[in-house]
Amino acid sequence: MVKVSYILGANIVGIVGFLPSNTYFLFRCVRLSRFENDRTISFIPPDGSFDLMTYRLSTQVKPLIWVEAQVERHSRSRMEIMVKARSQFKERSTATNVEIELPVPSDATNPNVRTSMGSAAYAPENDALRWKIKSFPGGKEYMLRAEFTFPSVTAEEAIPERKAPVRVKFEIPYFTVSGIQVRYLKIIEKSGYQSLPWVRYITMAGEYELRLM
The missing domain is CATH 2.60.40.1170 (Mu homology domain, subdomain B)
Incomplete structure:
Protein backbone atom coordinates (compact mmCIF):
# COMPACT_ATOMS: atom_id res chain seq x y z
CA MET A 1 0.00 0.00 0.00
CA VAL A 2 1.32 3.43 -0.96
CA LYS A 3 0.56 6.22 1.50
CA VAL A 4 1.38 9.92 1.17
CA SER A 5 0.91 13.07 3.21
CA TYR A 6 1.62 16.46 1.60
CA ILE A 7 0.39 20.03 1.73
CA LEU A 8 -2.62 21.08 -0.29
CA GLY A 9 -1.84 22.74 -3.61
CA ALA A 10 1.41 20.99 -4.49
CA ASN A 11 1.60 19.14 -7.80
CA ILE A 12 3.34 15.81 -7.20
CA VAL A 13 4.79 13.56 -9.85
CA GLY A 14 6.19 10.08 -9.27
CA ILE A 15 6.96 7.07 -11.42
CA VAL A 16 6.50 3.53 -10.18
CA GLY A 17 8.34 0.59 -11.68
CA PHE A 18 6.86 -2.68 -12.90
CA LEU A 19 3.44 -3.26 -11.36
CA PRO A 20 2.89 -7.05 -11.07
CA SER A 21 -0.89 -6.82 -10.91
CA ASN A 22 -3.88 -5.80 -12.99
CA THR A 23 -5.97 -5.28 -9.86
CA TYR A 24 -5.10 -1.85 -8.54
CA PHE A 25 -7.01 1.17 -7.26
CA LEU A 26 -5.90 4.79 -7.53
CA PHE A 27 -7.11 7.69 -5.42
CA ARG A 28 -9.51 10.02 -7.24
CA CYS A 29 -6.95 12.86 -7.46
CA VAL A 30 -4.64 10.86 -9.79
CA ARG A 31 -4.56 11.76 -13.48
CA LEU A 32 -5.57 8.38 -14.89
CA SER A 33 -4.67 9.03 -18.52
CA ARG A 34 -1.05 9.76 -17.67
CA PHE A 35 -0.76 6.71 -15.43
CA GLU A 36 -2.14 4.41 -18.13
CA ASN A 37 0.27 5.91 -20.66
CA ASP A 38 3.65 5.71 -18.86
CA ARG A 39 2.95 4.63 -15.24
CA THR A 40 3.50 8.18 -13.99
CA ILE A 41 1.37 9.00 -10.94
CA SER A 42 0.65 12.73 -11.21
CA PHE A 43 -1.78 14.38 -8.80
CA ILE A 44 -2.67 17.36 -6.64
CA PRO A 45 -3.15 15.83 -3.20
CA PRO A 46 -5.95 16.64 -0.77
CA ASP A 47 -5.06 17.78 2.71
CA GLY A 48 -3.91 15.12 5.17
CA SER A 49 -2.94 11.47 4.84
CA PHE A 50 -4.61 9.14 2.32
CA ASP A 51 -4.07 5.90 0.37
CA LEU A 52 -2.75 7.00 -3.01
CA MET A 53 -2.70 3.52 -4.53
CA THR A 54 -3.60 -0.01 -3.48
CA TYR A 55 -3.12 -3.24 -5.40
CA ARG A 56 -3.44 -7.00 -5.06
CA LEU A 57 -1.03 -9.74 -6.12
CA SER A 58 -2.34 -12.75 -8.03
CA THR A 59 0.85 -14.78 -7.56
CA GLN A 60 1.35 -17.13 -4.63
CA VAL A 61 3.69 -15.74 -1.97
CA LYS A 62 5.20 -18.01 0.67
CA PRO A 63 4.76 -16.89 4.29
CA LEU A 64 7.52 -14.46 5.26
CA VAL A 153 -9.81 -34.91 35.10
CA THR A 154 -11.42 -38.09 33.93
CA ALA A 155 -12.11 -38.85 30.28
CA GLU A 156 -15.78 -37.96 30.79
CA GLU A 157 -14.90 -34.55 32.27
CA ALA A 158 -12.35 -33.58 29.63
CA ILE A 159 -13.23 -30.49 27.57
CA TYR A 174 12.69 -1.33 3.49
CA PHE A 175 11.07 -4.45 2.02
CA THR A 176 8.28 -5.08 -0.49
CA VAL A 177 6.83 -8.48 -1.32
CA SER A 178 5.81 -7.41 -4.82
CA GLY A 179 9.12 -5.75 -5.73
CA ILE A 180 7.32 -2.57 -6.81
CA GLN A 181 9.47 0.56 -6.47
CA VAL A 182 9.02 4.31 -6.74
CA ARG A 183 11.71 5.37 -9.23
CA TYR A 184 11.55 9.04 -8.38
CA LEU A 185 9.37 11.56 -6.60
CA LYS A 186 9.12 15.21 -7.61
CA ILE A 187 7.10 17.96 -5.94
CA ILE A 188 6.23 21.00 -8.07
CA GLU A 189 5.30 23.80 -5.66
CA LYS A 190 5.22 27.36 -7.07
CA SER A 191 4.62 29.29 -3.84
CA GLY A 192 8.19 28.73 -2.62
CA TYR A 193 7.31 26.32 0.17
CA GLN A 194 10.31 24.12 0.94
CA SER A 195 9.47 20.43 0.66
CA LEU A 196 11.51 17.34 1.45
CA PRO A 197 10.30 14.40 -0.66
CA TRP A 198 11.16 10.93 0.61
CA VAL A 199 10.00 7.35 0.13
CA ARG A 200 9.85 4.61 2.76
CA TYR A 201 9.13 0.93 2.13
CA ILE A 202 7.64 -1.27 4.84
CA THR A 203 5.86 -4.64 4.83
CA MET A 204 3.31 -5.26 7.59
CA ALA A 205 1.44 -8.43 8.45
CA GLY A 206 -2.32 -8.09 8.04
CA GLU A 207 -4.60 -11.08 8.71
CA TYR A 208 -1.78 -13.58 9.12
CA GLU A 209 -2.89 -16.90 10.65
CA LEU A 210 -1.59 -20.47 10.62
CA ARG A 211 -3.65 -23.49 11.61
CA LEU A 212 -2.47 -26.11 14.07
CA MET A 213 -2.92 -29.62 12.67
Whole structure:
Protein backbone atom coordinates (compact mmCIF):
# COMPACT_ATOMS: atom_id res chain seq x y z
CA MET A 1 0.00 0.00 0.00
CA VAL A 2 1.32 3.43 -0.96
CA LYS A 3 0.56 6.22 1.50
CA VAL A 4 1.38 9.92 1.17
CA SER A 5 0.91 13.07 3.21
CA TYR A 6 1.62 16.46 1.60
CA ILE A 7 0.39 20.03 1.73
CA LEU A 8 -2.62 21.08 -0.29
CA GLY A 9 -1.84 22.74 -3.61
CA ALA A 10 1.41 20.99 -4.49
CA ASN A 11 1.60 19.14 -7.80
CA ILE A 12 3.34 15.81 -7.20
CA VAL A 13 4.79 13.56 -9.85
CA GLY A 14 6.19 10.08 -9.27
CA ILE A 15 6.96 7.07 -11.42
CA VAL A 16 6.50 3.53 -10.18
CA GLY A 17 8.34 0.59 -11.68
CA PHE A 18 6.86 -2.68 -12.90
CA LEU A 19 3.44 -3.26 -11.36
CA PRO A 20 2.89 -7.05 -11.07
CA SER A 21 -0.89 -6.82 -10.91
CA ASN A 22 -3.88 -5.80 -12.99
CA THR A 23 -5.97 -5.28 -9.86
CA TYR A 24 -5.10 -1.85 -8.54
CA PHE A 25 -7.01 1.17 -7.26
CA LEU A 26 -5.90 4.79 -7.53
CA PHE A 27 -7.11 7.69 -5.42
CA ARG A 28 -9.51 10.02 -7.24
CA CYS A 29 -6.95 12.86 -7.46
CA VAL A 30 -4.64 10.86 -9.79
CA ARG A 31 -4.56 11.76 -13.48
CA LEU A 32 -5.57 8.38 -14.89
CA SER A 33 -4.67 9.03 -18.52
CA ARG A 34 -1.05 9.76 -17.67
CA PHE A 35 -0.76 6.71 -15.43
CA GLU A 36 -2.14 4.41 -18.13
CA ASN A 37 0.27 5.91 -20.66
CA ASP A 38 3.65 5.71 -18.86
CA ARG A 39 2.95 4.63 -15.24
CA THR A 40 3.50 8.18 -13.99
CA ILE A 41 1.37 9.00 -10.94
CA SER A 42 0.65 12.73 -11.21
CA PHE A 43 -1.78 14.38 -8.80
CA ILE A 44 -2.67 17.36 -6.64
CA PRO A 45 -3.15 15.83 -3.20
CA PRO A 46 -5.95 16.64 -0.77
CA ASP A 47 -5.06 17.78 2.71
CA GLY A 48 -3.91 15.12 5.17
CA SER A 49 -2.94 11.47 4.84
CA PHE A 50 -4.61 9.14 2.32
CA ASP A 51 -4.07 5.90 0.37
CA LEU A 52 -2.75 7.00 -3.01
CA MET A 53 -2.70 3.52 -4.53
CA THR A 54 -3.60 -0.01 -3.48
CA TYR A 55 -3.12 -3.24 -5.40
CA ARG A 56 -3.44 -7.00 -5.06
CA LEU A 57 -1.03 -9.74 -6.12
CA SER A 58 -2.34 -12.75 -8.03
CA THR A 59 0.85 -14.78 -7.56
CA GLN A 60 1.35 -17.13 -4.63
CA VAL A 61 3.69 -15.74 -1.97
CA LYS A 62 5.20 -18.01 0.67
CA PRO A 63 4.76 -16.89 4.29
CA LEU A 64 7.52 -14.46 5.26
CA ILE A 65 7.61 -15.94 8.76
CA TRP A 66 6.68 -19.60 8.88
CA VAL A 67 5.62 -21.17 12.18
CA GLU A 68 5.50 -24.89 12.95
CA ALA A 69 3.95 -26.04 16.22
CA GLN A 70 3.90 -29.52 17.70
CA VAL A 71 1.73 -30.36 20.70
CA GLU A 72 2.36 -33.43 22.85
CA ARG A 73 0.13 -34.65 25.67
CA HIS A 74 2.32 -36.60 28.07
CA SER A 75 -0.60 -37.34 30.39
CA ARG A 76 -4.03 -35.94 31.23
CA SER A 77 -2.32 -33.37 33.45
CA ARG A 78 0.70 -32.24 31.39
CA MET A 79 1.17 -30.84 27.89
CA GLU A 80 4.28 -29.71 25.97
CA ILE A 81 4.34 -27.28 23.02
CA MET A 82 7.36 -27.07 20.70
CA VAL A 83 7.41 -24.21 18.19
CA LYS A 84 9.79 -23.32 15.34
CA ALA A 85 9.65 -19.88 13.73
CA ARG A 86 11.58 -19.39 10.49
CA SER A 87 12.05 -16.22 8.44
CA GLN A 88 11.67 -16.91 4.71
CA PHE A 89 13.16 -13.74 3.24
CA LYS A 90 16.70 -12.70 2.37
CA GLU A 91 19.33 -12.05 5.03
CA ARG A 92 19.68 -8.36 4.17
CA SER A 93 16.17 -7.70 5.55
CA THR A 94 15.06 -7.87 9.18
CA ALA A 95 11.57 -8.23 10.64
CA THR A 96 10.83 -6.13 13.72
CA ASN A 97 8.24 -6.27 16.48
CA VAL A 98 7.45 -9.90 15.75
CA GLU A 99 4.65 -11.33 17.90
CA ILE A 100 3.50 -14.94 17.67
CA GLU A 101 0.31 -15.82 19.55
CA LEU A 102 -0.15 -19.52 20.29
CA PRO A 103 -3.49 -20.88 21.54
CA VAL A 104 -3.48 -22.99 24.71
CA PRO A 105 -6.32 -24.79 26.54
CA SER A 106 -8.36 -22.59 28.86
CA ASP A 107 -7.54 -24.71 31.92
CA ALA A 108 -3.74 -24.64 31.42
CA THR A 109 -1.69 -23.56 34.46
CA ASN A 110 1.90 -23.31 35.71
CA PRO A 111 3.59 -22.41 32.40
CA ASN A 112 7.30 -23.17 32.03
CA VAL A 113 8.58 -21.46 28.88
CA ARG A 114 12.03 -21.38 27.24
CA THR A 115 12.98 -19.56 24.04
CA SER A 116 16.13 -19.38 21.92
CA MET A 117 15.36 -15.72 21.14
CA GLY A 118 13.01 -13.10 22.51
CA SER A 119 10.60 -13.46 25.41
CA ALA A 120 7.33 -15.28 25.97
CA ALA A 121 4.50 -14.68 28.40
CA TYR A 122 1.31 -16.55 29.21
CA ALA A 123 -1.88 -14.52 28.64
CA PRO A 124 -4.60 -16.51 30.45
CA GLU A 125 -7.25 -13.87 29.69
CA ASN A 126 -6.87 -14.76 25.99
CA ASP A 127 -6.01 -18.46 26.45
CA ALA A 128 -2.76 -17.80 24.61
CA LEU A 129 1.02 -17.78 24.85
CA ARG A 130 2.63 -14.66 23.33
CA TRP A 131 6.15 -14.92 21.95
CA LYS A 132 7.79 -11.57 21.16
CA ILE A 133 10.98 -11.10 19.13
CA LYS A 134 12.19 -7.52 18.62
CA SER A 135 14.53 -8.30 15.71
CA PHE A 136 14.20 -11.32 13.39
CA PRO A 137 16.81 -11.32 10.56
CA GLY A 138 16.16 -13.12 7.29
CA GLY A 139 17.20 -16.75 6.98
CA LYS A 140 17.02 -17.40 10.74
CA GLU A 141 15.14 -19.97 12.81
CA TYR A 142 14.23 -19.70 16.49
CA MET A 143 12.56 -22.12 18.87
CA LEU A 144 10.18 -22.04 21.80
CA ARG A 145 9.36 -24.84 24.20
CA ALA A 146 6.59 -24.59 26.78
CA GLU A 147 5.10 -26.96 29.34
CA PHE A 148 1.69 -26.60 30.98
CA THR A 149 -0.13 -28.57 33.64
CA PHE A 150 -3.87 -29.20 33.96
CA PRO A 151 -6.28 -30.18 36.71
CA SER A 152 -6.66 -33.95 36.99
CA VAL A 153 -9.81 -34.91 35.10
CA THR A 154 -11.42 -38.09 33.93
CA ALA A 155 -12.11 -38.85 30.28
CA GLU A 156 -15.78 -37.96 30.79
CA GLU A 157 -14.90 -34.55 32.27
CA ALA A 158 -12.35 -33.58 29.63
CA ILE A 159 -13.23 -30.49 27.57
CA PRO A 160 -12.64 -30.80 23.79
CA GLU A 161 -9.67 -28.71 22.65
CA ARG A 162 -10.48 -25.73 20.44
CA LYS A 163 -8.73 -25.42 17.08
CA ALA A 164 -7.72 -21.77 17.30
CA PRO A 165 -5.12 -20.49 14.80
CA VAL A 166 -1.58 -19.28 15.45
CA ARG A 167 -1.50 -15.53 14.80
CA VAL A 168 1.64 -13.75 13.60
CA LYS A 169 2.34 -9.99 13.57
CA PHE A 170 5.46 -8.29 12.23
CA GLU A 171 6.94 -5.45 10.21
CA ILE A 172 9.80 -5.55 7.69
CA PRO A 173 11.23 -2.08 6.94
CA TYR A 174 12.69 -1.33 3.49
CA PHE A 175 11.07 -4.45 2.02
CA THR A 176 8.28 -5.08 -0.49
CA VAL A 177 6.83 -8.48 -1.32
CA SER A 178 5.81 -7.41 -4.82
CA GLY A 179 9.12 -5.75 -5.73
CA ILE A 180 7.32 -2.57 -6.81
CA GLN A 181 9.47 0.56 -6.47
CA VAL A 182 9.02 4.31 -6.74
CA ARG A 183 11.71 5.37 -9.23
CA TYR A 184 11.55 9.04 -8.38
CA LEU A 185 9.37 11.56 -6.60
CA LYS A 186 9.12 15.21 -7.61
CA ILE A 187 7.10 17.96 -5.94
CA ILE A 188 6.23 21.00 -8.07
CA GLU A 189 5.30 23.80 -5.66
CA LYS A 190 5.22 27.36 -7.07
CA SER A 191 4.62 29.29 -3.84
CA GLY A 192 8.19 28.73 -2.62
CA TYR A 193 7.31 26.32 0.17
CA GLN A 194 10.31 24.12 0.94
CA SER A 195 9.47 20.43 0.66
CA LEU A 196 11.51 17.34 1.45
CA PRO A 197 10.30 14.40 -0.66
CA TRP A 198 11.16 10.93 0.61
CA VAL A 199 10.00 7.35 0.13
CA ARG A 200 9.85 4.61 2.76
CA TYR A 201 9.13 0.93 2.13
CA ILE A 202 7.64 -1.27 4.84
CA THR A 203 5.86 -4.64 4.83
CA MET A 204 3.31 -5.26 7.59
CA ALA A 205 1.44 -8.43 8.45
CA GLY A 206 -2.32 -8.09 8.04
CA GLU A 207 -4.60 -11.08 8.71
CA TYR A 208 -1.78 -13.58 9.12
CA GLU A 209 -2.89 -16.90 10.65
CA LEU A 210 -1.59 -20.47 10.62
CA ARG A 211 -3.65 -23.49 11.61
CA LEU A 212 -2.47 -26.11 14.07
CA MET A 213 -2.92 -29.62 12.67
